[in-house]
Amino acid sequence: DIQMTQSPSSVSASVGDRVTITCRASQVISNWLAWYQQKPGKAPKVLIYAASTLQSGVPSRFRGSGSGTEFTLTISSLQPEDFATYYCQQSNSFPRSFGQGTKVEI
Amino acid sequence: QVQLQELGPGLVKPSQTLSLTCSVSGGSITSDNFYWSWIRQHPGQGLEWIGYIYSSGITYYKASLKSRLTISLDTSKNHFSLKLSSVTAADTAVYYCAREDRAAEYLQHWGQGTLVTVSS
Numbered sequence: 001d002i003q004m005t006q007s008p009s010s011v012s013a014s015v016g017d018r019v020t021i022t023c024r025a026s027q028v029i030s031n032w033l034a035w036y037q038q039k040p041g042k043a044p045k046v047l048i049y050a051a052s053t054l055q056s057g058v059p060s061r062f063r064g065s066g067s068g069t070e071f072t073l074t075i076s077s078l079q080p081e082d083f084a085t086y087y088c089q090q091s092n093s094f095p096r097s098f099g100q101g102t103k104v105e106i
Numbered sequence: 107q108v109q110l111q112e113l114g115p116g117l118v119k120p121s122q123t124l125s126l127t128c129s130v131s132g133g134s135i136t137s138d139n140f141y142w143s144w145i146r147q148h149p150g151q152g153l154e155w156i157g158y159i160y161s162s163g164i165t166y167y168k169a170s171l172k173s174r175l176t177i178s179l180d181t182s183k184n185h186f187s188l189k190l191s192s193v194t195a196a197d198t199a200v201y202y203c204a205r206e207d208r209a210a211e212y213l214q215h216w217g218q219g220t221l222v223t224v225s226s
Contacts, residue, residue, distance in 0.1 A: 001169075032211055034211075034212040034213070036153075036213070038153075042218075042219075043202055043204075043216035043217065043218055043219050044153065044202075044213070044216060045216070046212055046213060046214060049210050049211070049212035050210060050211075050212075053210075055214075087152065087153055089153075089155075089212075089213070091206075091211035091212060094158075094166045095155055095157075095166065095167075095168045095169070096143075096155040096206075097155060098152055098153040098154070098155065099152070100152045101152045101153075
């Protein structure tokens, strides 16, 4: 099974900050990676798929990059509604697997 | 717009079977384009992918749950179901159903989630 490791596990930031989250896969997954945002008590929502494709309706301040085993999610200018937990997920093979999450907090 | 909704009891006794249904509206579960998936989240923890079912009935289960897990389709009701047997407190979690796009391979639509507590 493919293991996904995110870092950091949490980050403190302010509105307007640039935030970068890293996700590493235990084996090559090409670009089969998605990023999800989850707010408390809510279901996750996809932000990015295929490593760098922005889901329709997601603000352009979210950017995904990477391929192979290393990936990043960058929020270029943090907004109040972006305080949430972010997960990466590989879709290269089954079983699917998620990173442990990165909490972005004030 | 497709919508998914998890339905089922919020409390299950230890050793019994946890049964949930995911009702799908705005799209057919017989479509070849999607995997119908279950994901769970233990309280305060991250996301755990459990398994999926395809329109043909093909399933894939997470290995650690395989002996206790069954995912099935009911095309007449346009829903799919999860059954997890011999539950323990470790199965207490929020359970989500979701639809994965087979082409782009990401979980595009999610239900709102339902908390299932295993307790006597």
